[in-house]
Amino acid sequence: MRTKIVAGNWKMNKTLAESKALVEAISDKVNGDKLEDTRVIVAPTYVNLTGVLDSTEDSVVEVAAQNMHQEESGAYTGEISGAMLEDIGVELVILGHSERRAYFGETDELLAKKVDLSYKYNLEVIFCFGEELEDRKSGNHFKVVESQLKNALFHLEAEDWRNIILAYEPVWAIGTGETASPEQAQEMHAFIRKIIADKYTQNLADGISILYGGSVKPANAVEIFSKPDVDGGLIGGAALNVDDFVAIVNAI
Numbered sequence: 430m431r432t433k434i435v436a437g438n439w440k441m442n443k444t445l446a447e448s449k450a451l452v453e454a455i456s457d458k459v460n461g462d463k464l465e466d467t468r469v470i471v472a473p474t475y476v477n478l479t480g481v482l483d484s485t486e487d488s489v490v491e492v493a494a495q496n497m498h499q500e501e502s503g504a505y506t507g508e509i510s511g512a513m514l515e516d517i518g519v520e521l522v523i524l525g526h527s528e529r530r531a532y533f534g535e536t537d538e539l540l541a542k543k544v545d546l547s548y549k550y551n552l553e554v555i556f557c558f559g560e561e562l563e564d565r566k567s568g569n570h571f572k573v574v575e576s577q578l579k580n581a582l583f584h585l586e587a588e589d590w591r592n593i594i595l596a597y598e599p600v601w602a603i604g605t606g607e608t609a610s611p612e613q614a615q616e617m618h619a620f621i622r623k624i625i626a627d628k629y630t631q632n633l634a635d636g637i638s639i640l641y642g643g644s645v646k647p648a649n650a651v652e653i654f655s656k657p658d659v660d661g662g663l664i665g666g667a668a669l670n671v672d673d674f675v676a677i678v679n680a681i
């Protein structure tokens with residue numbers, strides 16, 4: 430049985446007070462007894478990580494960073510290292526988000542370095558990837574996703590995958606209100622599981638949680654999450670509202 434996960438990526442939103450209020454409200458409303466094998470994660474911006482960690486001390490809600498730098502330390506003004514995240518108690522990091530790829534030039538090769546560093550600092554990785562609209566239109570979406578995974582993750586040893594959560598986020602569905610249909614999500618997730626099984630083992634592929642991200646809302650979450658290879662969601666806009674986010678958690 431794979432772990433189900435609902436993660437909220439807050440992106441560059443919420444002040445410290447707003448972040449604490451949001452995570453406390455989520456903690457109050459998420460019924461820990463009902464969660465069973467479901468993990469609930471929120472990813473605030475760097476400066477609010479400590480405050481949100483404080484607010485979640487007695488909560489089932491876990492806290493992720495949205496990024497980290499690929500070098501261990503040094504002259505990288507404005508950047509945050511894995512060591513810094515580990516030091517303040519962060520245990521998860523989102524890597525490879527399409528906004529990092531598009532606006533900050535992050536490539537698969539650079540992301541492979543970040544992934545490698547995550548082990549040193551005991552950070553579980555939520556690894557994001559997904560095709561652009563042109564790739565989908567031209568029918569290249571499977572090829573693009575396969576190469577993203579191969580280039581950034583397929584150098585890992587089988588045992589290293591215990592640390593990896595995958596998040597398929599088709600770029601054309603992020604923040605656009607346009608969601609991949611449940612069938613499109615299922616088709617891609619099954620493909621992802623197959624290429625992992627081909628490279629490693631079926632057993633390993635069957636154990637990896639693969640989240641879907643891109644305009645997940647309370648109204649479409651149940652249908653998307655009902656697909657057999659969709660193990661949860663990485664939520665953007667709807668994660669900023671307590672009732673919407675909790676409804677999506679409950680949809681699982």
Ligand SMILES: O=C(CO)COP(=O)(O)O
Nearest residue numbers: 438603604643644665666
């Ligand atoms: O980018 C996302 C999560 O990382 C998805 O964002 P939206 O849910 O706002 O489309």
